[in-house]
Each structure stands twice: as C-alpha cells, then as structure tokens.
Amino acid sequence: MDILKLTFISAFLIFFTNHSTLAINFLETNSMRFESKLYNSDNEDLQLILELLEKGKTAEAMEKLYSLIEEAERLDNNKLVIEGKLLLADVYRENGDYQKSNEIFYEIIPSISTNFAKLQYVFFKKGGNFQLENQIDSAKVNYEKAISFNDNVEKNEDLKAKIYANLSGIYYLKADYENAIENFKIAAEYQKVLGNKEIEAGILNNLGGVYYMQEKYNDALNSFQQAFELVGYGQSDLEKQTRNSSYINIAYAYSALDNFEKAFEYQDKFFSLNDSLSQELKYKEIAEIESKYNVATKEKEAEIEKTKRLKAEYLSYGLGLAILLLLSGIYSLYKVYKLNKKNYKLQINQKQLIHKSKIEKLKSDSQSKILVATLDGGLEERKKIASVLHDNVSALLSAANLHLYASKKQLIGNMPIEIDKTQKIILEASEKIRDLSHKLISSVLLKFGLSMAVQDLCEKSSNSTIQLKSDSKNIGRFEQNFEIKMFNIINELVNNILKHSSADNGVIKLEQLNGQLQVVVFDNGKGFDINKIEEKSGIGLSQVDARINALNGLININPTDAGTRIFISVPIVY
Structure with missing residues (x-):
C-alpha cells in the first residue's frame, strides 16, 4: 500500500509543476486582450500594424512600427509614441527578446509617471519578462511594484488578478508557500468578482497544489473540489481540461489521505475523460480530413460534369455535319496517339524514379551500416581504453603511491617536500584517470x-x-x-x-x-x-x-x- 501511495505522490509532483506553469502562461496570454485596450484604437496606422502582427507578418509590422514611432516623435505626439513603444516592447517579448522588451519599458516609464494604469501594466509586463528569463527575484520586485498602484487604479480587476496569480507563482518557486497561498486566494477572489469561473478554477487547482506541498491534504482536497464545482460538467475545451486536472488532483489528495478507494475512483474519471479528449481531437482531425476530401471530390465531379457537357455539345454539332464528324474522328485519333506517347514517356520516367529510389535506399542502408560499424568500433575502443585506464594505469598509480608512502615511513628527520608534492600529483592523476574511465564507459x-x-x-x-x-x-x-x-x-x-x-x-x-x-x-x-x-x-x-x-x-x-x-x-x- 505504501508503494502505491508513493506512486501517486510522484505523479502529482510532475503534474503540479506542469499545471502551475500552464496557469501562469494562461494568464499571460489573456493579458494580451488587456494590452490591446492600451493602444490608440483611433490611429489607423497602429491598427494596420496590429492586423499585420495577427497575420504573422512580423517583419513588415516592425518596419512600419518603427516608422510610426519616428514620425510621432518628430510631431511631438507623446501619446502615440507611448502607444507605439508599448506595442514594440510586446512584439520583442512575443519573439523571445525579453531584455530588449524591458529596455523599451524602461524608456517609457518617465513619460507615464502620472498615468498609474499604464505604470501598473508596464511593471506587470516587466515582471513577466524577468519571470520568463527565470530571474524570479527581479520578477517579484516588479510584480510588487505593480500591486503598489492598486489604490490609484480603479477597476482593472482582470490585470490585478493576473499580477497576484503570477506573484503567487514566484512565491511558490521560492518555496514561500504561505505567501503563495495568500496571493492565490486574492487572485481567485478577483476572478470570482469578474465571473471568470474557468480561470478561478485553474487558480484553485494551483492553490490546492501548494496545500499539497505543505502536506495539508484536507485543504488541498477542498480546493480541488471547489475548482471542480466551478467548471462542473461544462463542455467547452477549457472546462473539460480544467475538470480533467481537478479529477487527477482530487485522486492524489485522496491518495495522500489513504482513501485509496476514492483515489482510484477519481483516477478512473481522469483516464476516462483524458481518453475522451484524445478521441475528440482525433475526431476533429478526421472530420477536417473528410471535409477536405469531400471538397476535392466535389471539384472533381464538377470537372467531370463539365467535360461530359462539352462532349455532348461536340456530338450534337457533329450529328448535323458528317464532314465535321470525320474531322473530329481524325482529331480524336491524333489526340489518342499523343496521349499514348505521353503515357509511354510517363511510364519510362516512373521506372527511372523507382530505380533511383532503390539506389537511394541502398545508399541509405549502406550509410547506416557504416555508421553502426563505426559506433561499434568506437564502443569496443572505449571499453578497451577504459579497461586499460582502470585496471592498469590506475593500478600502477596506486602502487606508486604506496611506494612513496612506505618511503616516507622509512625517512628520519626532515622529509623532502618533493615527496609530498609527488604524492598529491599521483592522487590527482588517479582521480582524473577514474573520471576519464567513467566518461568512456559508465561504471x-x-x-x-x-x-x-x-x-x-x-x-x-x-x-x-x-x-x-x-x-x-x-x-x-x-x-x-x-x-x-x-x-x-x-x-x-x-x-x-x-x-x-x-x-x-x-x-x-x-x-x-x-x-x-x-x-x-x-x-x-x-x-x-x-x-x-x-x-x-x-x-x-x-x-x-x-x-x-x-x-x-x-x-x-x-x-x-x-x-x-x-x-x-x-x-x-x-
């Protein structure tokens, strides 16, 4: 029974790490919806740049964005400069250049010193950049700075909730579970006010995970059950995924409480829903393929119908004119001849391709055999070298060290310093020989x-x-x-x-x-x-x-x- 319990706990630790990471990424992704509200929606050039970014045309968008910022600076349009740089910082962030993103945010801060909403947003994004670079202390400082503007910023509960959630993740990474719990509760309360049940459920799952790390299994179970109750049996993808997470979390909590009957019950629910989600994804893929096939079939049928209609027209004209019928027959024979000739060429080309393919396969097989032979030869050489180093060279060094030790015992009075140095050199050589032997073949x-x-x-x-x-x-x-x-x-x-x-x-x-x-x-x-x-x-x-x-x-x-x-x-x- 103890072995079973250990297996549950081990699986939970892997899952919780993944789940908490997903929760943080989810909040960052949704924050992009908030970011779009900070941009100047009245500016047509800025809107065009946003559309280019959505279409994946990043290079063209960046070129236009830099031109827009330069023009705004020339016209002393400070508001447009700020909006353009906010977008520029986010573009660098989305492309993984977090340092450049933060440099732009630093440039913006003096220009928005009295705009607390934008300041809160900038420090939140800076904290996210540091977190993505695993600089958790710097991330913590920026999240706390963002929270300090709460009293000066009305509403914006969505952004505040994300700040608290990400700060909770920082405390969790620092193993400060009490502060992690406190901030998760605040984030969950904000999401509750906003009515974002799925996000609130994700936060509660993370909160339960922290309780689990503290071995507060009853609190963890309660938090996981609250998360499940929020999403219930909703059929959206996010609701299903959250419900699936809650099932496995509840199973681990019951396992930790030695209630293995309940643990297996929720584990079965997890596997059933997980298989269902996989099957739904497979059905979607099949439906997409089937749709493409149906479209292709209809196009082919339309082409066939078009060909039949043309043939019917030709035949109707030919019935009235015998000469045209004869000419048409001659023309048809000519086309058949050309087609047969073309088919013959295609058959020759096909045989050449098959022959070429066989040659390429033989080359590939030969290369694989050469590579395997090379690897096998290298393996035998490494075994021989490792054996020589371990059984011969290492033994000789040990014998030399013993002789020096015996010589030291026989010397009376002042002992030459060279003997101690020699012993140290021999010991260091022995260690390096052992390390090299282990690298060649694992002991x-x-x-x-x-x-x-x-x-x-x-x-x-x-x-x-x-x-x-x-x-x-x-x-x-x-x-x-x-x-x-x-x-x-x-x-x-x-x-x-x-x-x-x-x-x-x-x-x-x-x-x-x-x-x-x-x-x-x-x-x-x-x-x-x-x-x-x-x-x-x-x-x-x-x-x-x-x-x-x-x-x-x-x-x-x-x-x-x-x-x-x-x-x-x-x-x-x-």
Missing part, C-alpha cells in the same frame, strides 16, 4: 546494469530548470554490449531534451515485456517539426536510428506543442 552501468545507470543519468542531468526522473519495471541484467548500446541511445535522447526542448520535466520509462526492452522518453517542452529534423539529418538522431535498426528494433517519435514522446522497442540480448 554504474558496468556494475549495476541499465536501470541504475539510467537513474544515475537522470539524477546527474537534473538541475534547477529541469527535473528528469526514471521508472523501471522488470529490468534485470542483460548482455553487456546490449546494455551499453541502449544506454548510449538513452543518453543521446536526454542530451536532446537538455539542449533543445526548453522543458522543465522529463521522464524515462524502461520495461521488459515479452522479450522486448521498451523505452518511453517524454518531456513537456516545445516539441519540434519532425520533417525539418529529418531534412537536417542531425548526427545525434542518425546514430539513434541506425543503432535501433541494427538491433532489429523500432522507434516512434511524436512531437507536439505540449512536448515530445519517443517510444522504442528492441529485442533483448541476454
């Missing part, structure tokens, strides 16, 4: 096997910006070269997560099933375009693909905007 892998090596890799790769976890099921010891190859594949995928995903959570699952080693690697990062990756043919993924093919396995990569999931299945070598 954890050789001693304890693949499961422990992956767990060690996750622990060493985790830091303040990303947490990696491993989960192994029915994993024993396998043939050594097989373990090393699989570890190298997993290591390459982990490096891709660290370098490219911008994720804050990742999980590696290993399971032995029916003679197959199944590996699932997934993260909550930004995903990628699989077609562009294949076009670039990066050496990392090429190595992974070639190694798995050589092991007679398969790999499936599924990138989305919410993260990337990679599935690998390989026959086990014992």
Whole structure:
C-alpha cells in the first residue's frame, strides 16, 4: 500500500509543476486582450500594424512600427509614441527578446509617471519578462511594484488578478508557500468578482497544489473540489481540461489521505475523460480530413460534369455535319496517339524514379551500416581504453603511491617536500584517470546494469530548470554490449531534451515485456517539426536510428506543442 501511495505522490509532483506553469502562461496570454485596450484604437496606422502582427507578418509590422514611432516623435505626439513603444516592447517579448522588451519599458516609464494604469501594466509586463528569463527575484520586485498602484487604479480587476496569480507563482518557486497561498486566494477572489469561473478554477487547482506541498491534504482536497464545482460538467475545451486536472488532483489528495478507494475512483474519471479528449481531437482531425476530401471530390465531379457537357455539345454539332464528324474522328485519333506517347514517356520516367529510389535506399542502408560499424568500433575502443585506464594505469598509480608512502615511513628527520608534492600529483592523476574511465564507459552501468545507470543519468542531468526522473519495471541484467548500446541511445535522447526542448520535466520509462526492452522518453517542452529534423539529418538522431535498426528494433517519435514522446522497442540480448 505504501508503494502505491508513493506512486501517486510522484505523479502529482510532475503534474503540479506542469499545471502551475500552464496557469501562469494562461494568464499571460489573456493579458494580451488587456494590452490591446492600451493602444490608440483611433490611429489607423497602429491598427494596420496590429492586423499585420495577427497575420504573422512580423517583419513588415516592425518596419512600419518603427516608422510610426519616428514620425510621432518628430510631431511631438507623446501619446502615440507611448502607444507605439508599448506595442514594440510586446512584439520583442512575443519573439523571445525579453531584455530588449524591458529596455523599451524602461524608456517609457518617465513619460507615464502620472498615468498609474499604464505604470501598473508596464511593471506587470516587466515582471513577466524577468519571470520568463527565470530571474524570479527581479520578477517579484516588479510584480510588487505593480500591486503598489492598486489604490490609484480603479477597476482593472482582470490585470490585478493576473499580477497576484503570477506573484503567487514566484512565491511558490521560492518555496514561500504561505505567501503563495495568500496571493492565490486574492487572485481567485478577483476572478470570482469578474465571473471568470474557468480561470478561478485553474487558480484553485494551483492553490490546492501548494496545500499539497505543505502536506495539508484536507485543504488541498477542498480546493480541488471547489475548482471542480466551478467548471462542473461544462463542455467547452477549457472546462473539460480544467475538470480533467481537478479529477487527477482530487485522486492524489485522496491518495495522500489513504482513501485509496476514492483515489482510484477519481483516477478512473481522469483516464476516462483524458481518453475522451484524445478521441475528440482525433475526431476533429478526421472530420477536417473528410471535409477536405469531400471538397476535392466535389471539384472533381464538377470537372467531370463539365467535360461530359462539352462532349455532348461536340456530338450534337457533329450529328448535323458528317464532314465535321470525320474531322473530329481524325482529331480524336491524333489526340489518342499523343496521349499514348505521353503515357509511354510517363511510364519510362516512373521506372527511372523507382530505380533511383532503390539506389537511394541502398545508399541509405549502406550509410547506416557504416555508421553502426563505426559506433561499434568506437564502443569496443572505449571499453578497451577504459579497461586499460582502470585496471592498469590506475593500478600502477596506486602502487606508486604506496611506494612513496612506505618511503616516507622509512625517512628520519626532515622529509623532502618533493615527496609530498609527488604524492598529491599521483592522487590527482588517479582521480582524473577514474573520471576519464567513467566518461568512456559508465561504471554504474558496468556494475549495476541499465536501470541504475539510467537513474544515475537522470539524477546527474537534473538541475534547477529541469527535473528528469526514471521508472523501471522488470529490468534485470542483460548482455553487456546490449546494455551499453541502449544506454548510449538513452543518453543521446536526454542530451536532446537538455539542449533543445526548453522543458522543465522529463521522464524515462524502461520495461521488459515479452522479450522486448521498451523505452518511453517524454518531456513537456516545445516539441519540434519532425520533417525539418529529418531534412537536417542531425548526427545525434542518425546514430539513434541506425543503432535501433541494427538491433532489429523500432522507434516512434511524436512531437507536439505540449512536448515530445519517443517510444522504442528492441529485442533483448541476454
């Protein structure tokens, strides 16, 4: 029963990190609706720039925006200058240049020193920029500065709610849970006044998460249930997603309270709704494809009808004139001849393409075999070098150190300083030899096997910006070269997560099933375009693909905007 409880809690921590991040991003996204009200809607040029940005024509919009600001400065139109720079700062922000965005906000502040509404907005956006750069202390200072204008700004409850919600996230990151709870409650109250039930429910889910971190499980359960009651059984996408979050949160809370019957009940609700949401998405995709197919079919039918109508007209004219019928017949024969000739050329070209495709496949297979052979050769060399370093060089250094130690015991009186220095140099060399040996072939892998090596890799790769976890099921010891190859594949995928995903959570699952080693690697990062990756043919993924093919396995990569999931299945070598 304790093992089951631990599994629930582990899953919750991953979920809560994701959920709190989504909540903050949601508020930032909605703040863009508020930002549009700060721009001068009466200015046609500014409206044109906003339309260009909405269409994704950023370069053209930026060119026009800079020209607008320069013209406004020349005419001393301070109001338009401010509106233009506010938009410019937001454009840089949306394109990931947070430092440039904040520089523009600093320029604006002296010009709006008496406009408290705009000051509150600017400090809120500055805080968001710092938060996106993980400078949480600077973000906290700016959010608190934005809150200080509350008494001077009437209404704007929507913006105030977002400030408190983001400040709550900062306190949570700083592990100041009491202040996080206080600010979440304020943000939830604002959303309640505004009638934004879905956003209020999201905040309550985050509030319950903080209670959970404090082990106040009854308070956490109460907060999660309030979130569920707010969205009820609404059918909008946001309501369904929030209800789904509430289900799994309630399950974790009941699990922490040892009420496993209720925990499983809400866990089943979560999985059922999650499967339903996935099925709805699939239906939408199918409906879109079907719609495109129907449109294409109708266009084709219209073209066919048009062709039939033309033929009927030609035939009606031909019935009255025998000569035209004869000419038409001759013309038709000529067209058939030309068409057959064209078809013959197409058949030749098709055969050439098939032949070329086969040649390219042979080249690709040969390159893969060469790459695998190179990797295998490198693996054997690394094992030999690691063995020599560990068994021979390291042993020799240890023996040398022992001789020096024995010599020191025999010396009477003043001992030469060179002996101590030599011992230190030998010790340092031994440490470097051990480190180099471990880098060549993981000592954890050789001693304890693949499961422990992956767990060690996750622990060493985790830091303040990303947490990696491993989960192994029915994993024993396998043939050594097989373990090393699989570890190298997993290591390459982990490096891709660290370098490219911008994720804050990742999980590696290993399971032995029916003679197959199944590996699932997934993260909550930004995903990628699989077609562009294949076009670039990066050496990392090429190595992974070639190694798995050589092991007679398969790999499936599924990138989305919410993260990337990679599935690998390989026959086990014992």
